[in-house]
Amino acid sequence: AQTVTQSQPEMSVQEAETVTLSCTYDTSESDYYLFWYKQPPSRQMILVIRQEAYKQQNATENRFSVNFQKAAKSFSLKISDSQLGDAAMYFCAYRSTGNQFYFGTGTSLTVIP
Amino acid sequence: DAMVIQNPRYQVTQFGKPVTLSCSQTLNHNVMYWYQQKSSQAPKLLFHYYDKDFNNEADTPDNFQSRRPNTSFCFLDIRSPGLGDAAMYLCATSEFIGRARVSEQYFGPGTRLTVT
Numbered sequence: 001a002q003t004v005t006q007s008q009p010e011m012s013v014q015e016a017e018t019v020t021l022s023c024t025y026d027t028s029e030s031d032y033y034l035f036w037y038k039q040p041p042s043r044q045m046i047l048v049i050r051q052e053a054y055k056q057q058n059a060t061e062n063r064f065s066v067n068f069q070k071a072a073k074s075f076s077l078k079i080s081d082s083q084l085g086d087a088a089m090y091f092c093a094y095r096s097t098g099n100q101f102y103f104g105t106g107t108s109l110t111v112i113p
Numbered sequence: 114d115a116m117v118i119q120n121p122r123y124q125v126t127q128f129g130k131p132v133t134l135s136c137s138q139t140l141n142h143n144v145m146y147w148y149q150q151k152s153s154q155a156p157k158l159l160f161h162y163y164d165k166d167f168n169n170e171a172d173t174p175d176n177f178q179s180r181r182p183n184t185s186f187c188f189l190d191i192r193s194p195g196l197g198d199a200a201m202y203l204c205a206t207s208e209f210i211g212r213a214r215v216s217e218q219y220f221g222p223g224t225r226l227t228v229t
Contacts, residue, residue, distance in 0.1 A: 045220040
């Protein structure tokens with residue numbers, strides 16, 4: 001099974017500032033997808049952003065962007081202009097060619113007013 | 114507007130008493146997943162269905178079974194719940210079209226299982 005590693009159990013950021021959450025993964029596949037999911041306390045898991053491995057261009061969704069380094073197997077999430085509503089657990093996820101999704105252990109993000 | 118629905122949201126069962134959790138979807142996705150998520154941990158994939166094809170993760174205990182009678186519904190059966198099975202159980206769906214085309218997962222709100 002593929003492994004996904006998030007080395008930052010907790011992060012904090014001042015409101016309106018920028019924060020980067022890190023994620024690395026291990027795989028022997030060449031075709032795969034990477035995702036960042038957000039899980040607010042006691043609420044549903046929702047997609048933040050996705051990246052196809054065959055695309056060199058980094059994905060961007062409004063204030064959220066990724067730094068995808070395929071050779072290094074690194075997939076970090078940058079949140080710009082952080083808002084109080086961004087406070088949540090963030091999970092990095094890997095989708096294999098076999099339809100399985102594997103999640104990292106998560107990073108708990110606190111936004112300080 | 115609900116796309117992935119899980120019932121019940123909270124379930125209490127007794128040690129050793131079989132329990133069934135249900136999931137339904139309005140997205141018509143061909144893949145459905147069950148995850149176990151314990152407090153402050155990552156979701157752990159138990160199994161998934163690609164259409165009617167069942168795919169079990171190697172480390173999923175035999176105590177956990179699943180059924181998918183049709184595209185819309187999927188059930189998680191825990192035959193003899195132990196205290197260690199208390200967790201949030203998440204259902205998710207995705208659409209697999211081909212190697213180069215896949216949707217992200219859509220998650221339900223989860224069912225929190227308590228074992229007494």
